[in-house]
Amino acid sequence: MLANNRHLFDEATRVTAGDSCWQGQTSDDYWAFVGPFGGVTAATILRALIDHPQRTGDPLALTVNFCAAIAQGAFDLDIRLVKANRSTQHWSVEMTQGAEVATLATAVFAERRPSWSHQQAKFPQATPVEQTLPYTKVSIPWVKQYDFRFVEGEPDFSGRPQAAPASTFSKLWIGDRIPRKIDALSLMSMSDAFFGRAFHARRELMPFGTVSLTTYFHADADDIAAEDASRVLALADAKIFHKSYGDQTGELWSPNGRLLATTTQIAYFKA
Amino acid sequence: MLANNRHLFDEATRVTAGDSCWQGQTSDDYWAFVGPFGGVTAATILRALIDHPQRTGDPLALTVNFCAAIAQGAFDLDIRLVKANRSTQHWSVEMTQGAEVATLATAVFAERRPSWSHQQAKFPQATPVEQTLPYTKVSIPWVKQYDFRFVEGEPDFSGRPQAAPASTFSKLWIGDRIPRKIDALSLMSMSDAFFGRAFHARRELMPFGTVSLTTYFHADADDIAAEDASRVLALADAKIFHKSYGDQTGELWSPNGRLLATTTQIAYFKA
Numbered sequence: 001m002l003a004n005n006r007h008l009f010d011e012a013t014r015v016t017a018g019d020s021c022w023q024g025q026t027s028d029d030y031w032a033f034v035g036p037f038g039g040v041t042a043a044t045i046l047r048a049l050i051d052h053p054q055r056t057g058d059p060l061a062l063t064v065n066f067c068a069a070i071a072q073g074a075f076d077l078d079i080r081l082v083k084a085n086r087s088t089q090h091w092s093v094e095m096t097q098g099a100e101v102a103t104l105a106t107a108v109f110a111e112r113r114p115s116w117s118h119q120q121a122k123f124p125q126a127t128p129v130e131q132t133l134p135y136t137k138v139s140i141p142w143v144k145q146y147d148f149r150f151v152e153g154e155p156d157f158s159g160r161p162q163a164a165p166a167s168t169f170s171k172l173w174i175g176d177r178i179p180r181k182i183d184a185l186s187l188m189s190m191s192d193a194f195f196g197r198a199f200h201a202r203r204e205l206m207p208f209g210t211v212s213l214t215t216y217f218h219a220d221a222d223d224i225a226a227e228d229a230s231r232v233l234a235l236a237d238a239k240i241f242h243k244s245y246g247d248q249t250g251e252l253w254s255p256n257g258r259l260l261a262t263t264t265q266i267a268y269f270k271a
Numbered sequence: 272m273l274a275n276n277r278h279l280f281d282e283a284t285r286v287t288a289g290d291s292c293w294q295g296q297t298s299d300d301y302w303a304f305v306g307p308f309g310g311v312t313a314a315t316i317l318r319a320l321i322d323h324p325q326r327t328g329d330p331l332a333l334t335v336n337f338c339a340a341i342a343q344g345a346f347d348l349d350i351r352l353v354k355a356n357r358s359t360q361h362w363s364v365e366m367t368q369g370a371e372v373a374t375l376a377t378a379v380f381a382e383r384r385p386s387w388s389h390q391q392a393k394f395p396q397a398t399p400v401e402q403t404l405p406y407t408k409v410s411i412p413w414v415k416q417y418d419f420r421f422v423e424g425e426p427d428f429s430g431r432p433q434a435a436p437a438s439t440f441s442k443l444w445i446g447d448r449i450p451r452k453i454d455a456l457s458l459m460s461m462s463d464a465f466f467g468r469a470f471h472a473r474r475e476l477m478p479f480g481t482v483s484l485t486t487y488f489h490a491d492a493d494d495i496a497a498e499d500a501s502r503v504l505a506l507a508d509a510k511i512f513h514k515s516y517g518d519q520t521g522e523l524w525s526p527n528g529r530l531l532a533t534t535t536q537i538a539y540f541k542a
Contacts, residue, residue: 243383
């Protein structure tokens with residue numbers, strides 16, 4: 001049931017090694033409004049790095065800058081190991097379609113050594129997933145690939161007039177619709193799987209696009225595998241919307257209370 | 272008094288345009304333990320972009336990955352405009368010394384258009400700067416270039432045994448020691464001017480280094496200039512320390528209560 005190799009997510013993030021660069025293909029299953037869901041784009045970049053023969057260690061940080069709309073179809077990934085030392089690797093990845101750069105990413109991989117360990121953040125209280133209703137109100141392709149269950153902050157897109165902006169905080173369970181064991185790839189994708197905070201604040205949909213996304217991994221592959229989870233408890237919020245751009249911060253927790261990843265992004269909106 | 276052109280910070284972040292790349296020089300005034308203060312490195316990269324003849328718009332996002340120790344002396348900045356459209360520019364910057372890449376950065380610049388505006392985050396309460404004592408307990412060169420005044424969470428490096436890790440939260444006023452009007456450059460630098468959260472948690476100094484730093488600007492040059500500020504109210508906290516890496520999040524507020532920038536980083540520590 002949790003076999004990852006034939007899952008739609010693994011199909012969507014598939015890459016093949018070429019001569020000077022790698023190739024991938026957008027997935028209709030994870031399509032958003034005018035291009036592929038950014039989380040799957042980010043996960044595809046991460047997969048190419050994880051599969052790279054020179055890669056050592058586990059993902060520590062990935063930043064993806066979305067430079068242009070990605071057209072349906074094939075793309076190339078130009079991957080470059082910029083610097084490596086005993087325990088870390090610094091990578092650069094450019095996703096191109098023809099002569100155009102669509103995304104520009106940097107990544108850090110690390111062989112994480114044992115150390116003093118302390119989780120400063122507290123595991124958020126939440127209703128158990130079995131007692132939380134699935135969210136089924138949006139029929140965008142990528143959204144349908146996830147099982148979203150809002151504990152707090154379910155979006156209200158009714159767009160009804162209101163005196164003040166609504167809360168931008170959300171707490172929800174996120175799993176793949178077809179269950180899939182959580183790994184760094186799905187964490188990367190889920191770190192972009194929150195609805196735009198501007199939608200929450202204004203209670204309406206509007207033109208919106210992530211410009212830059214950064215995710216930090218706080219668990220290595222062994223740590224993540226040991227959680228044996230198929231969902232995360234996810235938190236998202238925003239601090240500001242100003243002159244067409246707004247931020248978002250997020251946390252992805254294992255059901256056992258381990259903070260697996262934190263994420264932040266800045267996004268364009270038109271309102 | 273607030274003339275920015277002869278300030279030590281402006282000397283430290285000075286760059287000159289060359290043929291195929293730009294040049295800069297590390298500053299002893301902003302030296303840290305084993306290399307230049309990362310904030311000044313990040314600000315130097317930002318200055319080269321702001322000064323670049325092809326640059327349009329204002330800084331929106333800057334991510335700097337610190338790949339290797341930067342040696343005292345000269346460095347090159349290889350600057351590339353990767354993609355531009357009507358309102359945004361995507362840049363890549365590599366700082367090199369000889370054949371070695373020392374830092375790898377990506378930046379987004381944007382011409383920010385008027386929009387609906389809303390500051391979701393609340394301006395933190397703080398004692399006025401005049402009633403807050405300067406912090407003078409550390410004599411590292413870069414630290415001496417700043418006027419730090421802790422409202423909460425002044426670090427305690429006594430290293431005395433304790434039952435549990437200490438708080439990682441800090442709230443402080445940060446200004447340049449020699450007053451300098453806040454701009455995007457100083458915001459970039461100040462976003463790395465918090466003491467390592469691991470130092471706070473463990474109440475001791477230890478080998479520590481920022482690996483990746485991301486700052487988002489929530490105000491354009493006009494907005495920042497209109498604040499006419501020479502200090503920010505700065506907040507920092509951490510969520511987790513695990514297997515030699517820990518995170519940090521931060522906010523930089525104008526004294527008038529405007530959120531100018533948010534920042535996050537992941538850092539190596541040895542403990």
